[in-house]
Amino acid sequence: MHGFTLVELMVGLAIGLVLIAGLGLMFANTSQSGSELNKSIRQIENGRYAVQLLEDDMAHAGFYGELPLDGINYGPKPSDLQDLCGATGHQGWDAATSRAPLPILGLSKDDSANCLSNRLAGTPAFVIHHIGNDAAPIAPASATTGMAYVQTSRCNKDVDPGNPSVAAFAVAATAPASFPFRSLDCTTPSPVRPYIARIYYIASCSECSGSGADTIPTLKMAELRGNSMTVIPLVEGIEQMVLEYGVDTAGTGNASSFGIASSTTDWGNIVAVRVHLLSRTTEPSPGFTDSKTYVLGGSTVTIPEADKQFKRRVYTTTVRLTNVAGPREIPVTTPPASS
Known part of the structure; x- marks a missing residue:
């Protein structure tokens, strides 16, 4: 019975090592490709999801239920943007002037609002106002204390609680006892709907404190809950x-x-918004360098050297504010067909 010679054993080991090295390299390349593909898929999903979120809420901007849309005065842009972070600024209803909060209000990159924690420098924000459209109106007695609701009057005898000489318009409040208006029978309390006030902005982090703190830029929302x-x-x-x-x-x-938000923007007449988002992977890609300059509308974005290992995509959409634009539409009259 013959065994392996030393030369044969060494040749076999060498061949085995070459095969193992090749398999290891193939596994490493496959794993890296899979990781990069996973990053790209998550980035694409995140970008599309962000666009869809903004589209859906913008489409509801200015939805105020039973209020006559052609009679609403949306009023001027607030002079103090800090009011956007408090209940008073968000509940800017005024019966004397038939004023309701602006459907949408943009904050430029230089405007500030103190409730936008960890806002990424150099990025804008915007505010959406409407009332809830995903649930049926409820009786005031069933309203959750501390949550903001809007009530409109259906009784032609109702007056503004703060000024009896002014006809009833609408009231926003957080206490069930603060809803004075009545239904068509002028006896039953008129129902209420949740009041929605949201500020969308980009933060410099997803988790901004604690042991899990990061530096991932994140789309965030500041939502009015109570006061x-x-x-x-x-x-x-x-x-x-x-x-x-x-x-x-x-x-x-x-x-x-179309234009960028400024102090002169006519906010009461905004009927559409073009949204441009720049989305990146949440993890860097070793060996990749992003040398592109991205065009977002009329603005260009150049990537700083420290962030060039992330892959990016641009997403753009245009949203029509139906609740503002719809009542302004001029019907098209078709001339009678000639006989």
Whole structure:
């Protein structure tokens, strides 16, 4: 019986090592490719999800239930943007002038609001106002104490509780006892709907404190809950947002022009918004360098050297504010067909 010679054994070991090295390299490359594919898939999902979230809420901007849309005065942009973070600023209803909160209000990158914690420098934000549309109206007695609701009057004998000489319009409050208006029979209390006030912005982190703190740019929302704003993380990896607002200067329901938020923007006549988002992977890609310059509407974004290992995509959509634009539409009259 013959065994292996030393030479044969060494050759066999060498061949085995080559095969193992090849398999290891193939496994490493496959694993890296799978990891990069997973990063890209999550980045694409996050970008699309962020666009869908903003589209859905913008589409409801200015929905005020039974209020006559053609009679609402949306009023000017608040001079003190800090009011956006308190119940008073968000509940800007005024019966004397038939004023309801602006459906949408943009904050430029230089505007501040003290409830937007960890806001990423150089990024804008925007506010959405409407009432809840995903649930049936409820009786005031069933309203949750501390939650903001809006009540409108259905009785032609109702008057504004703060000024009896003014006809009833609407009231926003957080206490069930603060809803004075009645239904058509002028006896039954008129129902209430939840009042929605949300500020969308980009934060410099997803988890901003504690042992799990990170530096992932994240789309967040500050939502009115009771008398204060609560910040909620929504989508990780959103690092830049550019908003172009369409102003209807002709009163037709169509945007005459689009522009970035400024102190002169005619907020009561905004009928559409173009949203541009720059989304990146949440983890760097070794060996990758992002040397692109990204165009978001009329703005360009150049990536700083420290962040060039992340892969990025741009997402763009245009949202029509139906509750503002719809009542302005001019019906098209079709001439009678000639005989």
